[in-house]
Amino acid sequence: MEVLIARPHELAGLAADAVEDLLRTRPDAVLGLATGSSPLRVYDELADRYRSGRVSFARACAFTLDEYVGLPAEHPERYRNVIHREIGSRVDFAPGAVQSLDxxxxxxxxxxxxxxAAIAGAGGVDLQILGIGSDGHVAFNEPGSSLASRTRVKTLTRQTREDNARFFGGDAGAVPRHCLTQGMATIMAARHMVLLATGAGKAEAVRQLVEGPVSALWPSTLLQMHPHVTVLVDDEAAARLSLADYFREASAAKSAVPAG
Structure with a gap:
């Protein structure tokens, strides 16, 4: 697990770099797209790079992580609509290239x-963009989720519904109680994961993710068992990391290694 600590706008650039590098070497790559606040700057950055001609999504495809159950098709917070609004409609994905749970x-x-079956049929996800909930959930794998879980129906916790109320006019009661979500085992099958977290509200979740024991109480901790995870956090989200200084030193040392 690689942990990089930087300013929020720099984190978005680092995540976009990973996507751009992948698409340059493999234009038909399979991307995993997350919703929530954390990836929004990444999608802005990718849209800017597409407009400037640096990157194309024309041969790529993508799968979204999760979806609310029961929202009307036209609801602005239906994740299919969010992904279309924030990235799908802003770059050159081919029609039907972005698949979402219904x-x-x-x-x-x-x-x-x-x-x-569709993810497997596409050859699996090459790069999965992730956020993390304040209680350590990834996608909608809430605390207590099986670490071997696959895509399924889940009931959202009160904490998640309260956290997501900001997208529903501050009304947690308007947030659906159920969802469809990729499972932890599904997510772990991605070949590279890039997780972003910013703000003090994510500090404990980040501490558990990076330094805590692997536990279903903090589902994100399973990512410690993956061979290629990049964790991008700002100073506030990194504030509870015991090894924060080491991560900064390691990042600086890596960037100082001469090319060749």
């Missing part, structure tokens, strides 16, 4: 099973 599927269990 929170209004008549058979949600079958929809989850089909989604797993």
């Amino acid at each position: 929170g209004n599927a008549p058979d949600p269990v079958a929809a989850c099973r089909d989604y797993e």
Whole structure:
């Protein structure tokens, strides 16, 4: 696990660098797209790079992480609409290249099973963008989630609904109680994960993610077992890390290594 501590706008650039580098070497790469506040600057950066001709998504495809159950198709906070608004419509993905879970599927269990099959059929995710909840959830894998879980229906915790109330006019009661989400094992199958976290409210979650024991109480800690995870955090989110100074030194030492 590589931990990089920088200013928020720099973090977005680092994440966008990873996507750009991947698409330059593999234009038909499979991306994993997250919603929430953390990736928004990344999507802004990628849209800017697309407009300037630095990167193209024309041959790539993507899968979203999760979706609320029961929101009307036109609801602005339906994650399919959020991803289209924030990145899908701003770059040159081909029609149908971005696939999302259907929170209004008549058979949600079958929809989850089909989604797993679609990811596998695409060859798996090459690079997964992630955020992290204040309680350590990744996607909608809430505390107590099986670390071997696959895409499924979940019930959201009160904490998650309160955290997400800001997207629903501050009303936690308007946040759906159920969701469809990729499972932890599904996420762990991605070949590279880039997780972003900013702000003091994420500091304990980041501490657990990086330095805590692997536990279903903090589902994100499973990422410690993955061979290629990049954790991008600002100073506030890194404030509780015992090894924060080491991570800064390691990053500086790495950048000082001569090329060649």
